[in-house]
Amino acid sequence: xxxxxxxxxxxxxxxxxxxxxxxxxxxxxxxxxxxxxxxxxxxxxxxxxxxxxxxxxxxxxxxxxxxxxxxxxxxxxxxxxxxxxxxxxxxxxxxxxxxxxxxxxxxxxxxxxxxxxxxxxxxxxxxxxxxxxxxxxxxxxxxxxxxxxxxxxxxxxxxxxxxxxxxxxxxxxxxxxxxxxxxxxxxxxxxxxxxxxxxxxxxxxxxxxxxxxxxxxxxxxxxxxxxxxxxxxxxxxxxxx
Numbered sequence: 001x002x003x004x005x006x007x008x009x010x011x012x013x014x015x016x017x018x019x020x021x022x023x024x025x026x027x028x029x030x031x032x033x034x035x036x037x038x039x040x041x042x043x044x045x046x047x048x049x050x051x052x053x054x055x056x057x058x059x060x061x062x063x064x065x066x067x068x069x070x071x072x073x074x075x076x077x078x079x080x081x082x083x084x085x086x087x088x089x090x091x092x093x094x095x096x097x098x099x100x101x102x103x104x105x106x107x108x109x110x111x112x113x114x115x116x117x118x119x120x121x122x123x124x125x126x127x128x129x130x131x132x133x134x135x136x137x138x139x140x141x142x143x144x145x146x147x148x149x150x151x152x153x154x155x156x157x158x159x160x161x162x163x164x165x166x167x168x169x170x171x172x173x174x175x176x177x178x179x180x181x182x183x184x185x186x187x188x189x190x191x192x193x194x195x196x197x198x199x200x201x202x203x204x205x206x207x208x209x210x211x212x213x214x215x216x217x218x219x220x221x222x223x224x225x226x227x228x229x230x231x232x233x234x235x236x237x238x239x240x241x
């Protein structure tokens with residue numbers, strides 16, 4: 001399998017594959033670009049990558065400076081998140097285009113906090129990311145030990161806040177453009193992380209707005225952990241590439 005690693009201004013990108021639909025892969029909380037590989041996720045979909053059906057671009061997180069930084073209020077964490085968004089848009093996307101044959105549509109995917117990023121980036125920029133795959137995500141940043149007054153920065157970066165406010169022409173366009181897959185188990189840690197309840201809630205909000213959203217809830221023997229995500233990714237990814 002072809003593996004390339006590059007350090008862009010602001011973080012690292014590790015790509016896997018030589019051709020295929022590009023997927024932007026966000027790591028779990030405070031993760032690094034090679035975490036997917038180290039936890040067997042690349043091996044789980046190796047056939048798709050080797051056959052030229054999918055090319056995975058795994059990026060570093062910025063959570064330590066943003067959502068995971070409990071020393072600053074939630075509104076400031078959201079502002080710091082905008083720095084990460086700028087890095088993805090201005091540095092990572094051009095690299096993906098340059099190594100994928102042009103400005104193709106890019107899908108997003110991630111597990112745990114990576115699922116939050118996957119869905120947020122797609123909802124905010126469906127022109128760039130028309131498909132989002134989220135595994136065991138908690139989609140309400142206010143539950144992450146958030147404190148302080150909340151303003152526009154949190155609102156527009158928090159799906160459970162801004163999805164209910166979608167309307168008009170923009171909503172109609174999202175209905176025609178965006179598809180979201182939300183996957184979660186019912187086993188250990190899916191409840192304590194908030195993933196199970198939050199995934200179901202976001203699916204409800206998206207469906208209320210008549211946005212394309214598939215919810216796949218796995219069993220009580222499926223915990224919030226890498227073995228679950230390996231099986232779930234191997235199950236779902238072939239449909240999208």
